[in-house]
Amino acid sequence: MEIDNLHSIQARDGFVCFIQERHHEQLLVYVQGLCRRFRHCISYADDAMQQYYLKVLQFYEATKAGYEAKGIRFLRVMVRNELLGMSRKRKSLARLGEIYHGALPKSTDALGWAAETYIAEFFEKIVPFLSGEDARIMRLYIEGYSHEEIGEELGMKPSTVGVRIHRAKKILAPHFEGWWRKKKPRIQ
Numbered sequence: 436m437e438i439d440n441l442h443s444i445q446a447r448d449g450f451v452c453f454i455q456e457r458h459h460e461q462l463l464v465y466v467q468g469l470c471r472r473f474r475h476c477i478s479y480a481d482d483a484m485q486q487y488y489l490k491v492l493q494f495y496e497a498t499k500a501g502y503e504a505k506g507i508r509f510l511r512v513m514v515r516n517e518l519l520g521m522s523r524k525r526k527s528l529a530r531l532g533e534i535y536h537g538a539l540p541k542s543t544d545a546l547g548w549a550a551e552t553y554i555a556e557f558f559e560k561i562v563p564f565l566s567g568e569d570a571r572i573m574r575l576y577i578e579g580y581s582h583e584e585i586g587e588e589l590g591m592k593p594s595t596v597g598v599r600i601h602r603a604k605k606i607l608a609p610h611f612e613g614w615w616r617k618k619k620p621r622i623q
Contacts, residue, residue, distance in 0.1 A: 447492065447495040450491075450495060450498075450499055451488065451491055451492060451495075454491065454502070454510065455488070458507055458510055459484075461507065462484065462487070462507075462510060462511065462514050463480060463484055465511055465514065465515075466480040466483050466484060466514050466515070466518055467480040469515060469518055470518070473518075473522065475518070475522065479518065479521055479522075480518075482521060483514055483517040483518040483521060484514065484517075486517040486520070486521070487510075487513055487514045487517045490513060490517065491513070498513070501513075522579065523578060523579030523580065524579060525579070526579030527554060527577055527578050527579035530576070530577050530579070554574070554577055554578060557577060558570070558573075558574050558577070560610075561573060561603075561607055561610075564606055564607055564610060565603055565606060565607070568589075568599075569599055569602070569603045569606075571589070572585055572589065572596060572599050572600060572603065573600065573603050573607075575588060575589075576600050581593075582594075582596040582597050582600070
């Protein structure tokens with residue numbers, strides 16, 4: 436049993452080393468290009484690559500099967516998805532920061548991986564005020580998804596999603612003072 440486990444770990448590590456030796460430079464250049472295209476800090480490329488390698492280790496069998504079927508295209512999709520996930524977390528923290536008025540730390544690097552805690556806390560607060568569908572839309576919005584992505588997920592037009600978000604914000608505004616429409620400071 437232990438020998439089988441040792442062999443599977445060695446096979447996994449061998450696969451990861453193979454991927455790194457053969458495709459690391461191509462994938463890094465690809466994700467750096469995505470960072471430039473989406474106007475992200477170039478250091479996000481390194482972070483996305485680290486997360487990618489963690490996923491390869493965690494989901495070795497699925498990654499290996501995908502790689503054998505589709506080659507480097509499969510790996511590019513994995514890296515792109517990691518970068519998109521990081522981007523969504525950054526948007527999510529920005530949107531939550533609007534709600535909590537700076538109560539969140541400013542650095543998204545350290546906190547970006549803990550955004551789920553704040554999302555869950557906020558979601559618990561809004562559920563009593565919204566319908567199930569509107570709460571689901573707001574959860575996706577707070578998680579950083581665009582109107583188009585939410586519409587695709589829920590089978591709605593992006594404009595409908597925007598209207599539903601706007602209406603949900605109006606419903607939630609009295610419960611989260613200053614969130615939806617920030618009050619202008621009074622000049623005395």
